[in-house]
Amino acid sequence: xxxxxxxxxxxxxxxxxxxxxxxxxxxxxxxxxxxxxxxxxxxxxxxxxxxxxxxxxxxxxxxxxxxxxxxxxxxxxxxxxxxxxxxxxxxxxxxxxxxxxxxxxxxxxxxxxxxxxxxxxxxxxxxxxxxxxxxxxxxxxxxxxxxxxxxxxxxxxxxxxxxxxxxxxxxxxxxxxxxxxxxxxxxxxxxxxxxxxxxxxxxxxxxxxxxxxxxxxxxxxxxxxxxxxxxxxxxxxxxxxxxxxxxxxxxxxxxxxxxxxxxxxxxxxxxxxxxxxxxxxxxxxxxxxxxxxxxxxxxxxxxxxxxxxxxxxxxxxxx
Amino acid sequence: xxxxxxxxxxxxxxxxxxxxxxxxxxxxxxxxxxxxxxxxxxxxxxxxxxxxxxxxxxxxxxxxxxxxxxxxxxxxxxxxxxxxxxxxxxxxxxxxxxxxxxxxxxxxxxxxxxxxxxxxxxxxxxxxxxxxxxxxxxxxxxxxxxxxxxxxxxxxxxxxxxxxxxxxxxxxxxxxxxxxxxxxxxxxxxxxxxxxxxxxxxxxxxxxxxxxxxxxxxxxxxxxxxxxxxxxxxxxxxxxxxxxxxxxxxxxxxxxxxxxxxxxxxxxxxxxxxxxxxxxxxxxxxxxxxxxxxxxxxxxxxxxxxxxxxxxxxxxxxx
Numbered sequence: 001x002x003x004x005x006x007x008x009x010x011x012x013x014x015x016x017x018x019x020x021x022x023x024x025x026x027x028x029x030x031x032x033x034x035x036x037x038x039x040x041x042x043x044x045x046x047x048x049x050x051x052x053x054x055x056x057x058x059x060x061x062x063x064x065x066x067x068x069x070x071x072x073x074x075x076x077x078x079x080x081x082x083x084x085x086x087x088x089x090x091x092x093x094x095x096x097x098x099x100x101x102x103x104x105x106x107x108x109x110x111x112x113x114x115x116x117x118x119x120x121x122x123x124x125x126x127x128x129x130x131x132x133x134x135x136x137x138x139x140x141x142x143x144x145x146x147x148x149x150x151x152x153x154x155x156x157x158x159x160x161x162x163x164x165x166x167x168x169x170x171x172x173x174x175x176x177x178x179x180x181x182x183x184x185x186x187x188x189x190x191x192x193x194x195x196x197x198x199x200x201x202x203x204x205x206x207x208x209x210x211x212x213x214x215x216x217x218x219x220x221x222x223x224x225x226x227x228x229x230x231x232x233x234x235x236x237x238x239x240x241x242x243x244x245x246x247x248x249x250x251x252x253x254x255x256x257x258x259x260x261x262x263x264x265x266x267x268x269x270x271x272x273x274x275x276x277x278x279x280x281x282x283x284x285x286x287x288x289x290x291x292x293x294x295x296x297x298x299x300x301x302x303x304x305x306x307x308x309x310x311x312x313x314x315x316x317x318x319x
Numbered sequence: 320x321x322x323x324x325x326x327x328x329x330x331x332x333x334x335x336x337x338x339x340x341x342x343x344x345x346x347x348x349x350x351x352x353x354x355x356x357x358x359x360x361x362x363x364x365x366x367x368x369x370x371x372x373x374x375x376x377x378x379x380x381x382x383x384x385x386x387x388x389x390x391x392x393x394x395x396x397x398x399x400x401x402x403x404x405x406x407x408x409x410x411x412x413x414x415x416x417x418x419x420x421x422x423x424x425x426x427x428x429x430x431x432x433x434x435x436x437x438x439x440x441x442x443x444x445x446x447x448x449x450x451x452x453x454x455x456x457x458x459x460x461x462x463x464x465x466x467x468x469x470x471x472x473x474x475x476x477x478x479x480x481x482x483x484x485x486x487x488x489x490x491x492x493x494x495x496x497x498x499x500x501x502x503x504x505x506x507x508x509x510x511x512x513x514x515x516x517x518x519x520x521x522x523x524x525x526x527x528x529x530x531x532x533x534x535x536x537x538x539x540x541x542x543x544x545x546x547x548x549x550x551x552x553x554x555x556x557x558x559x560x561x562x563x564x565x566x567x568x569x570x571x572x573x574x575x576x577x578x579x580x581x582x583x584x585x586x587x588x589x590x591x592x593x594x595x596x597x598x599x600x601x602x603x604x605x606x607x608x609x610x611x612x613x614x615x616x617x618x619x620x621x622x623x624x625x626x627x628x629x630x631x632x633x634x635x636x637x638x
Contacts (some may be wrong), residue, residue, distance in 0.1 A: 073609075083609070131474035145575065147473075152466055154577025155450035156613070164607045165571040169487065177607045252484040256464065256575050258473025288483045288496050290392075290402070294475070 002065035004058055006051065006105075007313030009112065010034055010071040012086030015043075016305070017051060019058050020313035024123035026306055028054045035088045040095065044102050051103075066106035067099060068315030070115030070308055075157035079109050085176065108315040112136075112308065114151045114160060116300075117144025118318065119311025120263050124302045132261045133253055134300070135162065137246075137268035137275075141184040147257055163188070167249045187246040189221040189267050196224050196238045208234040225271050239274040246275075247282025254283070254291050261296035265307070269299045321384035323377055325370065325424075326632030328431065329353055329390040331405030334362075335624070336370060338377050339632035343442035345625055347373045354407045359414065363421050370422075385425035386418060387634030389434030389627055394476035398428050404495060427634040431455075431627065433470045433479060435619075436463025437637065438630025439582050443621045451580045452572055453619070454481065456565075456587035456594075460503040466576055482507070486568045506565040508540040508586050515543050515557045527553040544590050558593040565594075566601025573602070573610050580615035584626070588618045 004027070008017040011034060018029030030050055037043040055061055072084040079096025081089065096107040110118070117134040120126040126134070130149040136142035141163030145152040152159045163184035164177060171181030172194065185191050196219050200210055209227040213219050227235035250262055268275055280297050287295075302310065323346070327336040330353060337348030349369055356362040374380055391403040398415025400408065415426040429437075436453040439445040445453070449468040455461035460482030464471040471478045482503035483496060490500030491513065504510050515538050519529055528546040532538045546554035569581055587594055599616050606614075621629065 129474075147466060147471055148469070150467070152576055154466075155448075155579040156577055158609050159575065159577035161574045161577075161607065161610075165574050166486075166567055166605055167488070169567060179605065179607065248485055248488060252571065253575070255480045255484050256478065256572070257471055258475055258478035258480075260474040286485055286498065288480065288498065290477050291480075 003063045005065050005313040005316035006055075006067040007309035007311070008047070008067060008069045009115065009308030009312050010069065010074075010081075010087070011112070011308075012072070015047070016309055017047065018306075018309040018313070019054050020310060022317060024310055024314075026309060027058060029306075029309060030054065040089045040093050040098060044098050047099075048102050061103070061105070064105055066108065066316040067103060068115070068312040069095065069099065069107060069109040070112040070312040071095065071109060072112055074109045074111040074114075076108070076110040076114070076151070076153050077157040079107065081109070106316070108318075110151065110153075110315060111142075111160075113142030114144040114153075115311035115315065116142070116265055116307060117146055117151060117311070118314040119302060119307045120144075120265075120300060121146055121149070122314040122317065123310050124263070124300055124307070125298055126261060126263055129260050131257060131259045132263060133162075133257065133259050134263045134265055135250070136266040137187055137189075137264060138266035139189050141188050142266075145257060146259075152257075162249070162253060165249060165252065167245055167252075183245070183249045187242055187249070187268070192221040192224055192238060192242055192268065193219055195241055196235070199234050199237055199241075203234065206234060208232055210235055221268055221271075225274065228271070228274055236274070239271060240278045242268075243275050243278025244282045247279040247284075248286045250279065250283045250297070251286035251291075254287060254295050258291065259295060261298055263298055263300050265300040265302075266304070272299075322382045324384050324632040324635035325374075325386040326628035326630070327366070327386060327388045328434065328627030328631050329388065329393075329400075329406070330431070330627075331391070334366070335628055336366065337625075337628040337632070338373050339629060341636060343629055343633075345628060346377060348625075348628060349373065359408045359412050359417060362408075363417050366418075367421050380422070380424070383424055385427065385635040386422060387434070387631040388414065388418065388426060388428040389431040389631040390414065390428060391431055392477075393428045393430040393433075395427070395429040395433070395470070395472050396476040398426065400428070425635075427637075429470065429472075429634060430461075430479075432461030433463040433472075434630035434634065435461070435584055435626060436465055436470060436630070437633040438621060438626050439463075439584075439619060440465055440468070441633040441636065442629050443582070443619055443626070444617055445580060445582055448579050450576060450578045451582060452481075452576065452578050453582045453584055454569070455585040456506055456508075456583060457585035458508050460507050461585075464576060465578075471576075481568070481572060484568060484571065486564055486571075502564070502568045506561055506568070506587070511540040511543055511557060511561055511587065512538055514560055515554070518553050518556055518560075522553065525553060527551055529554055540587055540590075544593065547590070547593055555593070558590060559597045561587075562594050562597025563601045566598040566603075567605050569598065569602045569616070570605035570610075573606060573614050577610065578614060580617055582617055582619050584619040584621075585623070591618075
């Protein structure tokens with residue numbers, strides 16, 4: 001009998017993992033530093049060491065159906081992590097195979113944004129939906145697309161990179177890709193910070209609470225939010241500008257797959273209505289008639305710390 | 320035994336129909352004016368009258384598996400044609416039901432761009448592909464998206480309206496939708512004509528063969544092409560500009576579904592390399608590394624007059 005799955009979320013800094021039952025209850029969880037171990041084999045060995053007591057406590061390995069992994073540039077088809085910019089491991093890493101060999105369990109792997117979408121579908125606000133899109137507004141902008149109840153992977157496993165769609169041709173340079181005007185360069189935490197600095201610089205005479213913070217390091221999406229709720233004009237303008245661009249991008253995504261809902265996730269959603277209102281307004285204004293007032297735009301209700309583990313574990317219960 | 324299907328393509332002006340076998344051979348075909356008959360029932364009656372001799376010649380109605388229909392704003396789920404701007408029929412028309420009652424055959428209906436994608440998958444250059452996108456560059460810009468071997472319909476049947484994605488925010492006004500900067504306002508026959516007029520007006524002193532044509536009616540995508548092959552600078556610039564915008568839009572679509580190929584179809588493709596080169600260049604320049612030099616960008620090889628009938632008939636053989 002398979003009662004449990006293991007969910008592993010590999011991030012640039014931390015790797016979180018946990019034991020999850022079929023109902024999405026996390027029985028136990030822990031974390032480790034991603035880039036501390038020597039190479040990927042060292043990482044998997046450490047993961048094994050840390051998970052073994054949790055597995056034993058849950059009744060032993062025979063109670064487990066498998067391990068689901070969410071990782072940057074994770075490829076579901078091949079089980080590999082390919083050229084992930086934030087990880088120390090270079091090239092194409094056969095992560096699913098290495099992990100499966102170590103644990104003697106089936107391993108399924110996908111990219112972190114797809115894992116988040118799986119979590120929303122199984123346990124979150126997209127439960128029961130067959131067509132939706134998850135957008136992660138964090139340090140970067142990630143996306144997971146579900147059509148007919150399945151994650152869209154594309155012919156090579158790399159579909160769903162909506163953060164890199166161009167929404168302001170010739171616009172802001174994205175340092176990581178060298179491309180101008182992509183959604184990620186505006187609607188990420190990094191983008192919000194840049195927008196704030198731009199607005200402060202362009203309006204040198206306008207008073208703003210943001211001027212009390214150092215441009216070098218203290219202006220962040222968090223401080224912009226803090227100033228905005230205090231009624232600061234420039235800080236509010238930052239969210240209006242960000243929402244305008246995000247809303248236009250979402251409208252484009254709606255035209256592609258006509259989803260029932262778009263689920264927003266990640267740090268920026270803490271801004272609540274400050275980001276939701278301008279985003280919704282811009283999305284609706286950019287849609288043709290047959291799509292207007294149809295698409296639910298909602299914040300994820302999953303606890304962010306749990307969602308990644310839940311989503312990864314859900315890969316095992318899929319099909 | 321079901322040997323044949325009927326394919327019907329309803330256009331704003333003409334409706335084409337034909338008898339098609341399972342191998343995609345059109346045995347016979349004919350056409351009629353779409354908006355001549357009185358109402359939709361009159362239209363279906365006339366279609367029945369015209370098709371009956373073709374059906375008899377093929378061996379009678381018992382040899383037929385069904386009727387596939389491609390129509391503007393056709394909805395696969397409901398079999399209805401909804402608020403089609405180019406048709407005389409107002410509101411929501413239960414076209415599949417009316418036609419099925421008249422012919423006593425199963426009827427499947429989808430929008431015209433999806434039917435074109437079906438045709439490419441069954442009989443065209445996307446044969447055997449599970450992930451591709453068809454873009455129709457005609458009077459407007461239509462699209463059909465195939466993921467995992469299935470047309471993407473979305474939660475309501477209206478997915479795949481990529482011509483209305485915004486690619487130049489705040490840009491050219493699209494008269495039909497009131498939205499600014501959509502792909503259709505640039506990469507359609509209408510868009511090419513507008514771009515030509517804009518360039519002629521902006522550069523009043525630059526000589527151009529296009530100035531021999533009347534701006535009121537004679538500057539068309541066809542005359543722009545004729546001038547471009549004669550080496551006319553402005554006419555060539557029209558295609559470069561159109562290809563730039565189209566290529567950027569295609570890159571955005573690639574990021575969504577990571578297709579194996581994008582198939583271009585419709586009148587503008589007659590410009591051949593004049594449109595293909597700048598489009599491909601702009602698409603590649605806009606893609607992040609993992610997608611570069613991967614996506615085939617190809618012209619449809621199907622005869623345009625046949626493709627719509629073939630695609631519609633293919634709905635019957637699907638599954």
